[in-house]
Amino acid sequence: MKNKVLLIGWDAADWQIINPLLEAGKMPALQHLIESGVSGNLATLEPVFSPMLWTSIATGKRADKHGVLGFTEPDFDLGGARPVGNYSRKTAAIWNMLSEEKLNTNVVGWWPSHPAEPLNGVMVSNFYQRAVNEYGEKWPIAPGTVFPKNLSKQMAALRVHPQELSAQHILPFVPEAAKVDQDKDKRLAMAGKILAEAACIHNSATYLMEHTDWDFMAVYYDNIDHFCHGFVKYHPPHLKGIKKEDYELFNGVVNAAYIYHDMMLGRMLNMTDEDTTIMLISDHGFESGKNRLLKHPKEAGAPAYDHRTYGVFVAAGPKIKQDELVYGANLLDITPTLLSLYDLPLGKDMDGKPLLNIFKEKPELKYIESWDEHVSRKKKEKVDPEAAAEALKMMIELGYIEKPDEQADKAFEKTQIENDFNLARVYLSSGRAKQAIEILERLFKNDDDVRYGSRLAIAYDSIKDYQKCIKIIEKIDKKSKNPIQQLAAIKVVSLLKMRRKDEAWEALLPLIRQRPWTALAAQRVARSLMVLKKNKRASNYLERSLMYFPDNSTLRYLKGMTYYRDSNFEEAANLFLESINHQFYNPKAHLYLGECMLKMELFEDAHRAFTIAISQNPKSKRAMRGLGQIESKGYEFKIEAAEMVKYSSKAKIDPEVLENSKSKYIESLQGTVYVVSGLPRSGTSMMMQMLKAGGAKIFADDKRSADKNNPKGYLEHEGVKSLGTNKGLIAKAKDKVIKVVSPQLRHLSPNFKYKIIFMDRNIQEVIASQNKMSKKKEDNYSLKLHQFYEKQIHDLEEQFFNQLNVEVLRVNYKDVIESAEVMAKSVAEFNEELNLDIGKMISAVDKKLYRNKVEN
Incomplete structure (x- = not known):
């Protein structure tokens, strides 16, 4: 092979x-x-x-x-x-x-x-x-x-x-x-x-x-x-x-x-x-x-x-x-x-x-x-000057480099300075601030460019020379028309390190009112507020910051810490989980997630979180103490350290303890979300239309309007497309019906109970419908795509449908078309608490829309 x-x-x-x-x-x-x-x-x-x-x-x-x-x-x-x-x-x-x-x-x-x-x-x-x-x-x-x-x-x-x-x-x-x-x-x-x-x-x-x-x-x-x-x-x-x-x-x-x-x-x-x-x-x-x-x-x-x-x-x-x-x-x-x-x-x-x-x-x-x-490389060859000139032109057109000076010696010097600056940034980003400072001090002495000064301030901050850090920032502020947010945030941190809290608070006030321009600046402002014990302000500021940087794991972790400090462990745990979803190597988030789970007496999940925290930071005494607390209560769990935190019935523990743990989990769920799912073009829109006609509350934003492929409308919410990062969306769908296509099911929050109507349809029909919708030739049939869809459904059956917080009703698309009354009754019984009107559900089924049939 x-x-x-x-x-x-x-x-x-x-x-x-x-x-x-x-x-x-x-x-x-x-x-x-x-x-x-x-x-x-x-x-x-x-x-x-x-x-x-x-x-x-x-x-x-x-x-x-x-x-x-x-x-x-x-x-x-x-x-x-x-x-x-x-x-x-x-x-x-x-x-x-x-x-x-x-x-x-x-x-x-x-x-x-x-x-x-x-x-x-x-x-x-x-x-x-x-x-x-x-x-x-x-x-x-x-x-x-x-x-x-x-x-x-x-x-x-x-x-x-x-x-x-x-x-x-x-x-x-x-x-x-x-x-x-x-x-x-x-x-x-x-x-x-x-x-x-x-x-x-x-x-x-x-x-x-x-x-x-x-x-x-x-x-x-x-x-x-x-x-x-x-x-x-x-x-x-x-x-x-x-x-x-x-x-x-x-x-x-x-x-x-x-x-x-x-x-x-x-x-x-x-x-x-x-x-x-x-x-x-x-x-x-x-x-x-x-x-x-x-x-x-x-x-x-x-x-x-x-x-x-x-x-x-x-x-x-x-x-x-x-x-x-x-x-x-x-x-x-x-x-x-x-x-x-x-x-x-x-x-x-x-x-x-x-x-x-x-x-x-x-x-x-x-x-x-x-x-x-071990490798012998050929001696460097000279470059064709015309080709080099063309490549240089392309870089200028893209805006990556400025047009060089006509004078060769100036272009030479300018390029050398730029590359020295880049080298300093390499040193600074890899924990070698002292080597960065040697270059940046020379560059800033010859040219007080804000780029050099700002990196120099960051470097001084890294080696805890806060006095020099503040001095550089103040020099830059005098030259700049407006204070640079990132540097202003660093100045606040330096003032706090020097125990000058009143000055730090004064410098922090304008930053709180501004929109954060970088995630790093937002992190520094939030941490400073927390150091000053202004937890509520920190939480509000982080809420705004996450609007601009929704996938930043550190901001979510810090937001979680504001809830943790207020003893709101459930909300804190959700945020720590979101932080981990964005960045799994996150030992502090795993640690505090474990502490939240411990406070809520969800011992298996606490054990798992502490185990992962220790695998990522073997020196974490706090995580070790957490494990000790769990074991002192008589609980033992066998957990793979590389797993994400999730509920599992496979751990080899005492059956009574396991059932107790399951019950506590079910009790902790924040409500029910009704989901219609299936492969794209499997009849999910038709089922949404039936449920809407039957009186169910639909969670949709109607941004995707009806078209010739779906003349009765899609009944979708745009936010579902980014469900992996938009965790708060599902909470808004509580007690409502939301359409979530099959690839997105794995992103559903573990904090809710789900009643899922899963649409099954002949995969050949699904692909034919997809091809027609995307205007591909009818004979453009992909066997690999067919196999991929089969595997996707198999994986859902093996890994998702059997979760504690999930109930599934499988509904065949063809059966709905041919036996609408029978299937409408089945759906209504499955969702009896929604009190659906079966007659109106049946009237929503339009047999004429069954246009991509496979007889055999």
Whole structure:
């Protein structure tokens, strides 16, 4: 069995955009990959600049070790600045390591990877896809773009020029493209350019997958990042400040970009076999909600303000667990994990660790001092100046770098300063504040730029030199027109550390009244309020902050602490659970969750929470005391430390204690929520219409209006699409009926009882209906999707339907159509407390809407 690995990079891919598309069934390839393996967040590094991040991914090392410190670097040969490339990296990448082991290795489009370096395989550099001339003119492939050189002609022929694209390519992104005046408005051309570049990368990757014998294939797409930088401002919801006509023209571009990437992923999955491990990752996320910026500050790398802390991680293959979440993953962990997949040793000089929890059987780890001692890399090649100039132009157009000074010496100096600053940020973000201070003091002395000063203040705060920290902040305040919120919050913290509480409170007052601009500033303000014992104010401030940063685990933890201090243990426990859902590696949240459960005498759950807290922080004496308290009461539980906190009937404990624990859990539930569920297009809307006609209260917002696919309406709530992060939504549906499609059931809060009507329908009919709705050809039937849906239902039967707080009535769609009276009675009996009118329920069934039938 050949051990093959396909690594796919989607720059800037973000779960916040992906999840609603998955729930709508619009990314089936990614959905299949997720269900076949493990998935979760992938934490980024600081600074959030893609060339630095993708090099960390490829090496398992931070930028101070790998040497790529920005988008450009000083050119010591010709003077001025040049784009970073393979020559910038001073350590071995994963492809060097695997080539050294005689594994056939292909790399396409990685940033930075120009000039292509010799491999035991093929490398196509990140200069490959850039169109430099008009269509019809010569489009030479830049020297050094392809290794081996004899493949250059073949690879050049696979490229797609933006001007080759037709309306069929553009309209899925901009349906009203005809309204764009392309002489004045270049946005359509920008979308076409990004789309063509994605096609170039995909064509070369699939060609190599099909025509070469490979063990490792790495493919990098920068296009989601570019689409988002250009069009996320038009993404729903409509931002204030965006013209209505612009919003209407371009609001579908970002979603279309993700769907297009899913199509490319589907093609790649079809080209792999069951012995291939597939890993899909992104280097960071991208703001798509309330925190989007319409304008950026005038500074180098300003577009990175749009980036979010977490990217995506998905992995599936013969050695990988199935349908599980992964926690605590970091960009630095990718290369160590890839080496573990090949049973190769890890370098002791790597900053990352292998993600052992994703493996079915944990690999035996081996180590060497450094792969740099084993890998021989060819001497750095000179770069074609024209190609370098084109790459530099692209970086300027995207706004990542400023246009260099005409004078080479000024450009050289400016680039050196910028890269020194980036190095200081690497040190500061990795707990090496003293090394950061050495650089930042020099930079701030020569130029009192707010960027240098603010990082210097943070560094002083890190080493507890609060006097210097405050001094720097006050110097910056004199120069700035308005106080910088982040620095003002740090100043408050420093004043509190110096026991100057009155001054701290005075400095805190304006911050409380402001909208928090970063989650970190909000955390500092909230903690300061709690130090000052202003618990109510802290709670109110955190409530507002969570409106802007709903997926921030620390803010939820702090909100939980305000309830904990008020002895509201039930509400505190809910918030600690929400914090854990966003970030599982969260020892304090697990600890205080355990304490809340202990106070509520939910001993099994307390035991589980304390056990996980200790596994994450073995020095936690408080968690150990909590376990001791439980055991002193005579309770013993066998619990897997890696589990999320959940109720289970599998623990080997005394039956009487178990029944008592179950009873206490049922008594603790906060009410009943009525749910209609099933696969998308399985008849869930029809059942919602029956229940509404019968007199049930429906929880819906009607944002999705009726259409030809569902002329009687969907009766949905938009918030269900983000149920994984919007935990408070279910509480609003108490005593009402809410539609939750099957993939979202796992996100239901454990705090309620659920009576679920689950719609069963022939899966062939479901897929046919989905194809018709998405305007796919009728013969476009996916066996893999069929199998995926079967597995999804099987997993619900095994893992969800038998939970203590869940009752399920299975209803067959065809039976409702053919025997409406019988099925309406069955539903009414199941929900007898709703007092449903059976006659009106029957009248809501429209047999004419049964349009996708499978007779056999």
